[in-house]
Amino acid sequence: MSPATQYLDVEQPFALRRGASLPGIKLAFETWGELNAERSNAVLLFTGLSPDAHAASSELDPEDGWWEHMIGPGSPINTDIFFVICVNSLGSCKGSTGPASINPQTGQPWRLDFPELSLEDIAAAAQLVVRHLGIEQLCTVMGPSMGGMTTLAWAMQNPQGARHMLVISSAARAEPFSIAIRSLQREMIVSDPQFSGGRYTDEAWPRQGMRLARKLGMVSYRSAIEWQERFGRDLQYRYPKRPFTMNFEVESYLEAAADRFIGAFDPCCYIYLSRAMDWFDASADADNLADALALLHLSSALVIGVDTDLLFPPRQQGEIARTLTRLGIDTRLEMLPSPQGHDAFLVDFENFGNIIGGYFRSIARQEFETQ
Amino acid sequence: MSPATQYLDVEQPFALRRGASLPGIKLAFETWGELNAERSNAVLLFTGLSPDAHAASSELDPEDGWWEHMIGPGSPINTDIFFVICVNSLGSCKGSTGPASINPQTGQPWRLDFPELSLEDIAAAAQLVVRHLGIEQLCTVMGPSMGGMTTLAWAMQNPQGARHMLVISSAARAEPFSIAIRSLQREMIVSDPQFSGGRYTDEAWPRQGMRLARKLGMVSYRSAIEWQERFGRDLQYRYPKRPFTMNFEVESYLEAAADRFIGAFDPCCYIYLSRAMDWFDASADADNLADALALLHLSSALVIGVDTDLLFPPRQQGEIARTLTRLGIDTRLEMLPSPQGHDAFLVDFENFGNIIGGYFRSIARQEFETQ
16 A cells, blocks of 8 residues: 555444445545645545545655556646545555455455445445545545545535535446446356355465456456557567467567456455445436436536547436426536546546646635635 | 258469468359359359358258258249359358368368458358359359458459349448457357367367357347347246356356357358458458449449348448448448347348348349340
């Protein structure tokens, strides 16, 4: 874990949406900037499925974070003005309690004995950190991908909890195409003989299942156009040529991406978080999305999508933006023409930095510079 | 095999593009309609990766074929006028020689000892059937998906061999996105422990690898829009609920598709044909596609694509059509707005039937009805 990571230990039982409860939870989080005297400048950032809480470097940890150029003094999310909190998702393996943590009742890792987890639980856990930091109302709640879904879940749980909301490359519910991709990834992992019903060890670890799952992830995170421009039909020799793979540069690229991922993420945590995304439907308990979001008390919202996103297609961002507008919330929809697909928010810094920076500057002008 | 299947046994060695040769080959094919006295009404149909030669029913075999409504008396490819030939691809396991066939030198199945196979070899093998049937020049050469690539390969080998060409949901070369998908499918199969380096048996067969590969195939053959309309977030109970899959209707649909496929296709044949698609590049031996196709002597060409096709995106059909037009060939490009993705040619009979029927009627008017 990053030396900048802080922890919140919650000793009371934590009730989960799908019925069970955890005997207590630990939450890893990191912050940047300073909470102002009015405690009004906090930004809560939810992450995608795999990142940890180390979104950006700081004095405590100079290593680049997963959204390095987005957060910092003078950056689009300007920590000279805003106090940013990023919480490692409940269910992850990057410091917060999850299936890889020790079950205190057995002294062994939870693994498949971990109870059913939902994005609503991740949202509720993060709110414990917000309260722990003494914050009554956030300035902004935000997140990309799974983090955007969690942002919506959080906003429904805390309809007056934030003044602004930013949802990036996300959706109000999982649709069957992305469910199919994630279902396949989970099947790859659990059908690897070394998964052993969750009883894998460091020596016998489901490497091949995780490798396949990560490669399929990469296929769904990027776009055909980007790869055609980047790789074309180039051949490569970085990896040994194997009989039925590893001829083409794109295959080598996927192999390298899988290598970086394997060992860095726990297989059980992966399948729990993946399934939680499938289960997410913001309108599950309402007649429709507008009813589900009707209580939201937001001054503004920004919804960003990417036109080449296969996993969270543009119409899903459109649905969120249209619904918020219909509810009378000052909402902007930005649909970016980026070849980088779902992952664009991690790589297309120019477009995302401009739009997100503009949004936070306008919030700062309204709320902080005129004080 | 269908009782309508015919066979051509070629006893001479068959040289393959990538260097090796086969000691002899058997080719399975089926025909519909009658060759006219001038032997001028033949249509050669190449298939996608997995179909056999039984494209449509006939008196000899009343069972529906894989393109049942497209071929027959009065059908879009009207067998009252045209003589249609469909050849099972060399390398397949549906009657033609392939990795599942017996290697006469060992008395055992070839499996991974089968030499490297290319689409050009499939094209050259089919031409042996054409010559065997006494046909000097085809009226039309055609094919969907892999069959469209093979059609291009055949046309380059036989630049004056057909008067018309029809390429459906295909491409002049494999691009990295589709290479990535196929590479992953092959990795799923060969990494299944039961694949055993190709020494699987009926009892220990790589079911799980084939299951995953077929499911990923289905994900890439259809479209997000179709599945959203068809399945939404419906739950299902057709298959037993498994811990991390089988909650949603779309998962059950994929399971059923995989069940139908498993056992019906040989794993080695699958990976050989899959890799042959990756290797295909019509312009590999030329400076560009126009140079590669420059000798083609066609009266007309029709190129059909589908706007939701992930594997063979519209710009790839556009490239073929533009190039043929630039070469002075009377070419039409039809880009269909179908939600059914790459598989639309198998399911969207209304659109495909109309366009293909129109093309063959215009050929019939020009060439046969005015005689």
